[in-house]
Ligand SMILES: [Zn+2]
């Protein structure tokens with residue numbers, strides 16, 4: 001004996017969510033059936049809408065349902081000569097939350113990874129090339145992740161900038177503010193030492 | 200700046216899932232958008248179907264999309280004089296997986312909990328009363344959870360059985376097979392001692 005066919009289908013469908021195994025999917029399915037059918041119906045309809053309507057911003061490649069995202073549709077932001085390159089829409093949100101950066105973005109939606117067959121065109125570097133060529137950018141701030149792939153991607157884009165004689169910079173890596181030294185990994189600490197400044 | 204309205208809606212909708220907070224919901228939303236739009240569309244349609252069509256088995260109260268669940272629709276099972284009472288559909292599955300029990304079920308979909316306002320009618324005990332009255336049951340096996348509420352619920356149903364002169368039994372509590380004694384909680388160990396048998 002197993003659950004009814006439709007319940008089994010529901011549990012299987014929930015398992016496409018990252019981090020959700022059979023046990024969690026069962027728990028979710030019964031929770032929705034017992035306590036929140038309206039919420040589940042709303043989730044069903046929002047999921048459908050989102051998958052049908054969310055595409056990439058034509059200019060910066062982040063996810064949005066319009067041709068241009070909020071930032072790319074803002075003339076103030078678009079008149080900036082600074083372009084910040086990040087790997088994901090979540091990174092845009094993280095940078096925005098600092099309230100420090102008022103320029104434009106370009107969202108790679110990933111990073112170069114030859115081993116996975118992800119080359120320059122897969123992360124929109126042809127589109128970025130056109131933006132650099134179009135002029136109006138004085139500096140590209142490379143805010144890719146502090147990983148091997150992120151660093152390699154930043155390096156590749158820095159070379160592209162050189163061709164267009166546009167300055168490229170990389171955000172500083174170091175000890176997080178408020179972090180305790182003893183819990184920082186060695187690699188970060190190495191970066192923190194080599195990036196030290198006279199005070 | 201925040202995510203686009205539709206992305207925000209998607210993240211909020213995913214947060215109705217048990218154990219899913221803002222960060223997980225974001226991760227899920229972007230995972231689906233980037234890597235599995237077809238899976239998400241399938242989840243959307245299954246969710247809708249399930250919420251619209253899954254109801255309670257008319258006889259045992261478990262969740263199913265038909266009038267009767269697989270077990271209640273099976274004449275062999277329904278001719279049994281044993282009725283096992285459990286709290287949830289997942290418990291039916293657990294008992295079925297032992298392949299030991301071949302009788303009927305009654306699924307409370309909860310337990311008595313006066314503090315939460317959950318009384319006998321809320322867990323279908325009026326329906327259970329009718330089943331006991333209808334005859335054909337010689338023993339009710341109380342397999343509610345080994346919790347205070349599960350035990351109280353079992354006790355309540357045992358009293359109902361007494362009225363109909365039907366034998367009521369409670370599944371044994373004790374040390375799980377393969378469990379190591381040192382990791383068993385004291386309450387379980389107490390049950391294991393008081394339930395000891397001569398070998
Ligand atoms: Zn944009």
Ligand SMILES: [Zn+2]
Nearest residue numbers: 256259268271
């Ligand atoms: Zn049934």
